[in-house]
Amino acid sequence: MLCEGVAMSPSIEQLDRFVRSARAGSYSAAAQELYVSPQTVSKSVHDMEHKLNIVLFEPTGRRLRPTARGAQVLHRASEVLEGVDDIRRICGDGSLSSAAGASRLRVAVASSPLRGSVMLERDFCDFRRRCPRVxxxxxxxxxxxxLSELRSGAVDAAVVPGRPGAEGLVSERVDSVELRLLVSRGHALASRKALALADLEGALLAEPYDSRWLKATVLELLSRHGVRPRMASLEMSAARHHGFLHEDGGAVLVICDGRYPEQFPDVEAVPFAEGEGMELPTYLAWRREAPAARMAALAECLRDSR
Known part of the structure; x- marks a missing residue:
């Protein structure tokens, strides 16, 4: 038996962060998947080590490598997380719904805690009104x-930027998101009414975080127009973003969802001119075997909400 005599058990969150770190090979890569800081992930793993009284990763080397006992824990932790996903799938079939006769619909929305969300909770109000038994x-x-959660069955649908090309998924366009340039009020571009991509030439620009689609799309767009900003990689922390904007004179691309004034006071979110390609399509995706009528109703409500 592993870890005999341990008084405390790791949480599901700690197991998940440990498994993601082991599979990705670094805390930074796992943090990008979770949209938290690398320090948050490493602290979870270290707290887990303290609870279990073992070392999970080798102390040397640039890439994280599990120790012998860490590899055993990794195997068991993966099984536990698969079991949790199974429980979610069971609960999602409607048989264990908290309301008699009701069914459950789980939707994941692409979001960054500091750079905006493709949709907000309020965008689902119309669906809740139309389908009160769901x-x-x-x-x-x-x-x-x-998309990982969608493919595994942990969620029933996902709202993401760009059309997913994964086999077995159906998608329908429901909206588009507008990217704006977040800068301090003292920045040279803060007073502009609308920006051209060429205005980013030589500018200090935070690298987009979304590695699946948004990052690739933005970088390809800049490359196609021959625009070469000075890219900087930022950890996902409010303090680092605040320093980047106000002390370094940098700029950050954000989804215009209206929440940035609360997170970053004394900033301007400058729009791009029409035709610059900074409006990106948003899609609702679901697995092919999902109830088509329910997904069509959700897609219609999301379009109407915008």
Missing amino acids: ALDVSFLSSGSC
């Missing part, structure tokens, strides 16, 4: 995690 559960994840 227990709607909305979660906010990175778009890569949204």
Whole structure:
């Protein structure tokens, strides 16, 4: 038996962060999947080590490598997480719904805690009104995690930027998101009414976080127009973003969902001019075997909400 005599057990969140770190090979890569800081992930793993009184990763080397006992824990932790996903799938079939006769619909929305969300909780109000017998559960994840959860069956649908090309998925366009440039009020571009992509030439720009689609789309767009900003990689922390904007004079691409004034006071979110390609399509995706009528109703409500 592993870890005999341990008084405390790791949480599901700690197991998940440990498994993601082991599979990705670094805390930074796992943090990008979860849209948290690498320090948050490493702290979870270290807390788990303290609870279990073992070392999970080798202390040397640039890539994380499980120790012998860490590999055993990794195997068991993966099984536990698969079991949790099975429980979610069981609960999602309607037989264990909390309301008699009701069914459950789990939707993941592509989101970044600091750079905006493709949709907000309020965008689902119309569906809740039209389908009161459906227990709607909305979660906010990175778009890569949204699709992973969708493929595994942990969620029933996902709202993501860009049309998913994965086999076995159906998708329908429901909206588009507008990207704006977040800068401090003292920045040279803060007073502009609308930006051209060429304005980003040589600018200090935070690298987009969404590695599945948004990042690739933005970088390809800049490359196609011959625009070469100075890219900087930022950890997902409010303090680092605040320093980047106000002290480094940097700029951050954000989805215009209206929440940035609360997170970053004394900033401007400058729009791009029409035709610059900074409006990106948003799709509702679901597995092919999902109830078509329910997904069509959700897609219609999401379009109407915008």
